Amino acid sequence: MAPFFKYGFFTEQTGLIIALIIGAGFGFWLERAGFGYSRKLALQFYFRDMTVLNVMFTSIVVAMLGLLFFSLFGWLDITKIYINPTYLWAQLIGGLILGVGFAVGGYCPGTSVVGAVTGHVDAYFFLGGAMFGMFVFGEMFPSLEGLYNWGYMGDVRLSDVFNLSSGVVAFAVVVLAILFFIGGQWLENKFGKEEV
Amino acid sequence: MxxxxxxxxxxxxxxxxxxxxxxxxxxxxxxxxxxxxxxxxxxxxxxxxxxxxxxxxxxxxxxxxxxxxxxxxxxxxxxxxxxxxxxxxxxxxWRTGRGPNISKHKRWVLAFVGGAIMGFGARLSRGCTSGLALTGGATLAVGGWVFMFAVFAAAYATAYFVRKQWI
Structure with missing residues (x-):
């Protein structure tokens, strides 16, 4: 039964090898989509290339439906899957800050690694900046601790908050994704799609 | 090639x-x-x-x-x-990703500044686009979805001010 690691199918050492392989898949697909190139990522914010939105929502839908069906078939114990704990205000404010950094820097942490290994010089500057920003956060941590823990809600899912079944929420996410795909295409046509 | x-x-x-x-x-x-x-x-x-x-x-x-x-x-x-x-x-x-209206040196400075802002934000929210938006999005974690919409909202709001860098 999955998740295999939690059921003791392999050791933590083997898990690190699996991390390497899964990471290679992650890097491969990010590069295939064009996410090693900062300008392609940034054009998302001018409605000229909606690849970021399309890739993100496609992968969220695939992984979400996979989890849902594997759990329905009894192949996977969903209670053993890690859920990011929610710190509502910390994550809202952190997300806003990160979004500013995305438009200015042109990368996010994962894509900047792909940018760096494919020869994008700006990705190295971005990574240097990211390390500096994290260092500053660490230095300021004692005075930020209150903000960092603001809005703690535990490991809550959308289904808990809206009091719906996971199936209904998943269906809503699929509908939302399709609306984003159609809307994204319409926006690309309106603002002038750039082939990069 | x-x-x-x-x-x-x-x-x-x-x-x-x-x-x-x-x-x-x-x-x-x-x-x-x-x-x-x-x-x-x-x-x-x-x-x-x-x-x-x-x-x-x-x-x-x-x-x-x-x-x-x-x-x-x-x-x-x-x-x-x-x-x-x-x-x-x-x-x-080797190359630098940038729009046609910015020098590569200015782009490097902005890449560093943007990276620093993002590094700080990622620590505050306990994750970035991969660990929180993508992973939390797929597990339907509330924080992941709040974070994802905050990221896009702020990036779209900022885009106008850095448009010379990209378009």
């Missing part, structure tokens, strides 16, 4: 989604990136100021065995996978 075009976002999205699903099936956890960068950062600070790291509860958390960690190995994998994909498509060459 001539550069090959990128693959369709839907094909890449399905590939990425299956990769994420495999992480859940094998490990019970999703993907990530900023946690690994935090570990590298801590290791560097630790090299120069060990006592200082140990005295700070946030750094100390990352300082013990910083590299024997799932995310660090995953990011090493990202380097390998990204490099191979770029090589197969003839895309691995």
């Amino acid at each position: 001539k550069e090959k075009p990128y693959w369709s976002p839907y094909v890449s999205g399905v590939g990425l989604g299956i990769t994420l699903l495999l992480a859940f099936v094998f490990m019970g956890r999703g993907l990530g990136a900023s946690g690994a960068i935090m570990r590298f950062t801590t290791a560097i600070v630790d090299l120069f100021a060990h006592d200082h790291v140990m005295a700070n509860p946030y750094f100390a958390k990352y300082a013990e065995n910083p590299f024997s960690n799932w995310l660090v190995y995953e990011i090493l994998g990202v380097m390998i996978g990204g490099f191979l994909s770029g090589m197969l498509a003839g895309r691995n060459k």
